[in-house]
Amino acid sequence: xxxxxxxxxxxxxxxxxxxxxxxxxxxxxxxxxxxxxxxxxxxxxxxxxxxxxxxxxxxxxxxxxxxxxxxxxxxxxxxxxxxxxxxxxxxxxxxxxxxxxxxxxxxxxxxxxxxxxxxxxxx
Numbered sequence: 001x002x003x004x005x006x007x008x009x010x011x012x013x014x015x016x017x018x019x020x021x022x023x024x025x026x027x028x029x030x031x032x033x034x035x036x037x038x039x040x041x042x043x044x045x046x047x048x049x050x051x052x053x054x055x056x057x058x059x060x061x062x063x064x065x066x067x068x069x070x071x072x073x074x075x076x077x078x079x080x081x082x083x084x085x086x087x088x089x090x091x092x093x094x095x096x097x098x099x100x101x102x103x104x105x106x107x108x109x110x111x112x113x114x115x116x117x118x119x120x121x122x123x
Contacts, residue, residue: 011115011118014080017056017057017059017060018107021053050092053087060111064076064110064111067114076110077114079106080110082106083107083109085103087100090103
């Protein structure tokens with residue numbers, strides 16, 4: 001049986017989940033705008049849409065948490081959890097585009113930091 005680090009999925013999980021979270025947010029907006037310009041109207045349930053965005057952000061945090069076994073530094077996890085909290089706040093409590101973008105930027109920074117620490121831990 002392979003360990004978590006040799007499985008392969010633990011390395012790409014945080015990055016892919018972050019991209020999926022941002023794609024669910026901004027990609028859906030772009031698709032609705034594109035289809036709206038062609039005269040096609042799509043109704044999206046806001047709660048399900050926000051839930052998908054938050055679910056992928058939390059999946060990214062879980063992926064960062066797996067990295068603790070490799071490098072042992074809690075800082076990327078704390079940054080990622082704070083970023084996911086910001087994204088969750090903007091999705092469900094008080095939406096502000098700039099705060100949402102800051103949350104996604106912090107989540108990307110946490111994923112990049114975790115990736116760098118993993119690379120240094122294996123070197």
